[in-house]
Amino acid sequence: MTQLLIFNMVNGLIIGAFYAMMALGLSLILNLSGVINFAHGGFLAIGGYIAYTLIPFLGFWGALVAAPILTAFIGILIERVLIRRLYGRDPLYSLLLTFGLAFMIEDGTRFIWGAQSLPYQIPDWLAAPLSNELFFLTGYRVFMMVLVTAVVLALFLILGRTRLGLRIRAGTLDLETVSVLGVNVRVLRNLNFGLGIYLAGLAGVLAVGMLGLQPNIGDSLIMPSFISIIVGGLGSLPGTLLGGLLIGVASGVTTVFFPSASEAVIYVIMAVVLIVRPRGLLGEEGRF
Amino acid sequence: MLKLDKRSADALVWLALLTAPYWLPLIGGYTELGSRILILALAATALNFLLGFTGVLSFGHAAYFGLGAYGAAMTIKYLYPSTPLAILVGVVTGTVAAAVIGPMIARLRGVYFAMCTIAFGQVFYFIAFQWNTVTGGDDGLTAWHRMPIDLGFTSIDILNDNKAFYYLVFTMFAVAAGVMAWLLRSPFGRTLLAIRENERRARFLGIPVDRHIWMSWVISCCFASLAGSLYALLNDFVDPRALRWDQSGTFVIMTVLGGMRSFWGPLIGAAIFIELQDFLSSHTENWESFIGLFFVLVVLFFPRGVLGLIKRKSTS
Numbered sequence: 001m002t003q004l005l006i007f008n009m010v011n012g013l014i015i016g017a018f019y020a021m022m023a024l025g026l027s028l029i030l031n032l033s034g035v036i037n038f039a040h041g042g043f044l045a046i047g048g049y050i051a052y053t054l055i056p057f058l059g060f061w062g063a064l065v066a067a068p069i070l071t072a073f074i075g076i077l078i079e080r081v082l083i084r085r086l087y088g089r090d091p092l093y094s095l096l097l098t099f100g101l102a103f104m105i106e107d108g109t110r111f112i113w114g115a116q117s118l119p120y121q122i123p124d125w126l127a128a129p130l131s132n133e134l135f136f137l138t139g140y141r142v143f144m145m146v147l148v149t150a151v152v153l154a155l156f157l158i159l160g161r162t163r164l165g166l167r168i169r170a171g172t173l174d175l176e177t178v179s180v181l182g183v184n185v186r187v188l189r190n191l192n193f194g195l196g197i198y199l200a201g202l203a204g205v206l207a208v209g210m211l212g213l214q215p216n217i218g219d220s221l222i223m224p225s226f227i228s229i230i231v232g233g234l235g236s237l238p239g240t241l242l243g244g245l246l247i248g249v250a251s252g253v254t255t256v257f258f259p260s261a262s263e264a265v266i267y268v269i270m271a272v273v274l275i276v277r278p279r280g281l282l283g284e285e286g287r288f
Numbered sequence: 289m290l291k292l293d294k295r296s297a298d299a300l301v302w303l304a305l306l307t308a309p310y311w312l313p314l315i316g317g318y319t320e321l322g323s324r325i326l327i328l329a330l331a332a333t334a335l336n337f338l339l340g341f342t343g344v345l346s347f348g349h350a351a352y353f354g355l356g357a358y359g360a361a362m363t364i365k366y367l368y369p370s371t372p373l374a375i376l377v378g379v380v381t382g383t384v385a386a387a388v389i390g391p392m393i394a395r396l397r398g399v400y401f402a403m404c405t406i407a408f409g410q411v412f413y414f415i416a417f418q419w420n421t422v423t424g425g426d427d428g429l430t431a432w433h434r435m436p437i438d439l440g441f442t443s444i445d446i447l448n449d450n451k452a453f454y455y456l457v458f459t460m461f462a463v464a465a466g467v468m469a470w471l472l473r474s475p476f477g478r479t480l481l482a483i484r485e486n487e488r489r490a491r492f493l494g495i496p497v498d499r500h501i502w503m504s505w506v507i508s509c510c511f512a513s514l515a516g517s518l519y520a521l522l523n524d525f526v527d528p529r530a531l532r533w534d535q536s537g538t539f540v541i542m543t544v545l546g547g548m549r550s551f552w553g554p555l556i557g558a559a560i561f562i563e564l565q566d567f568l569s570s571h572t573e574n575w576e577s578f579i580g581l582f583f584v585l586v587v588l589f590f591p592r593g594v595l596g597l598i599k600r601k602s603t604s
Contacts, residue, residue: 030399036399036402082588085588089591090345091345091398091399091402092339092345092402092544093544093587093591095345095399095402095540096537096540096541096544096583096586097583097584097588099534099537099580099583100580100582100583100587101583101584102580103576103577103579103580103583104576104577104580104581104584106576107574107576107577107580108577111577223406223410223533226403226406226407229403230400230403234400260418263414263418264411264414264415267410267411267414270404270407270408271392271408274392274393274404275392278392278396
């Protein structure tokens with residue numbers, strides 16, 4: 001029983017880390033540009049498929065580094081060509097646009113790589129369990145946790161310590177003033193979008209090692225990411241991180257006692273948060 | 289450009305809808321297609337009540353559409369085989385769900401509102417998907433069909449007579465559209481427009497904004513669930529895809545495509561969209577890509593929709 005509980009908590013923590021990584025990217029874009037990126041799950045899939053394609057040439061580690069960067073470039077390109085035109089308009093339009101993009105990406109990946117699930121090779125020593133007692137704790141899972149932690153730390157360091165991060169944070173609060181102070185807001189939003197998509201791409205590369213590779217791999221992750229943002233509080237990145245981990249662990253623990261409700265508990269948490277604290281756990285008052 | 293005043297345009301629309309089963313075959317359509325367009329147009333018109341006339345962005349209307357559909361289907365399958373009862377249960381199910389969820393989201397605005405409607409919408413998708421024994425899970429609810437309507441002195445065979453079913457849908461559409469148009473013309477509807485135009489000013493005038501948004505939301509979801517129950521009856525089948533977020537997106541694109549600020553916009557949008565979907569899915573396997581591309585093109589080049597464009601041309 002205890003082992004089952006630990007297993008599911010660890011599992012929930014890993015899933016939660018994925019939710020959080022997706023949600024942080026979504027949150028970055030939402031905070032600065034007011035765009036809900038429906039295609040985020042699609043970018044996750046693109047990250048996975050690019051990594052799959054690159055592995056024969058670069059190996060596992062090369063693909064791990066290169067695929068998210070390439071995904072981010074695709075994101076930057078799409079922002080330049082399409083999404084940029086919709087800033088300042090009713091959020092309805094950017095929602096519909098990214099919605100259409102999500103369709104195109106899912107169908108496009110199916111067209112290029114096929115609908116069937118593709119095998120994704122991770123190094124043998126990573127796939128092996130660490131010990132007999134904790135059989136579920138494969139090296140890959142530990143590695144994922146370490147990497148996600150490092151990336152999230154790096155993200156918060158970038159936001160907290162660099163000039164780019166300063167501008168992103170300032171722009172979240174008052175974009176107009178940032179623009180008046182001489183910052184090129186177009187470039188800022190572009191880079192910020194790329195940063196968000198980088199996180200989606202990285203989540204994709206890591207996820208395929210665990211979930212396998214299918215065109216709709218992002219589907220099961222996008223809704224919980226939305227809920228992470230709602231639970232954590234709009235406009236707060238630490239909140240988003242907390243929200244992701246919270247619902248991940250909650251759904252993991254629920255799996256032990258009531259497996260069929262593991263998905264539902266996420267929505268229950270969201271409803272409770274919206275009733276008790278509509279701005280979210282760490283959200284600022286009066287932002288929405 | 290032909291000049292039409294509002295009244296004769298309305299009359300023309302009603303005449304076209306009333307005679308649709310007779311002229312549709314002449315242009316290569318069929319009666320069932322007409323029913324489908326009218327049902328989805330009803331859902332889009334209901335959405336537009338909230339989106340275009342209250343200015344609140346819901347991206348989760350498929351949930352209430354789907355609840356209506358499941359409510360109707362399950363009534364006939366498990367409860368009692370009667371079409372009117374099925375429609376009634378479908379509408380009540382969807383409306384009650386909307387009324388309960390409403391207070392949680394009515395105080396949210398803009399993208400936050402949209403996100404929460406999407407997320408809440410998925411709850412029902414998961415229930416329908418997971419609760420295999422009752423809802424049939426991923427395969428949907430089959431092995432039932434709509435029932436002829438028994439009026440006592442006569443019975444209307446909507447099961448075998450497509451035209452009769454079309455006129456049932458038409459009647460429902462007419463009643464719903466009439467009620468919504470009447471509401472919009474009433475002081476309540478004018479208040480909604482005021483909220484859309486300037487929420488802060490409306491609040492300063494003493495209007496309880498949140499309560500009005502909640503009411504508009506419930507009305508909108510009520511008619512969406514009516515459309516859903518008719519949709520289940522049309523197909524004699526319902527599956528979780530009727531509840532999914534892509535269905536919500538479809539309603540929004542129909543509304544935008546036709547013209548958000550016009551009452552008839554969603555009807556025109558639904559007709560164009562369904563025709564296009566029919567055409568694409570019969571011509572290419574990758575029709576989803578083209579639908580996605582269509583979304584993008586509409587947003588970039590056609591954001592005012594068909595009627596918005598016509599209106600602007602005739603005023604300039």
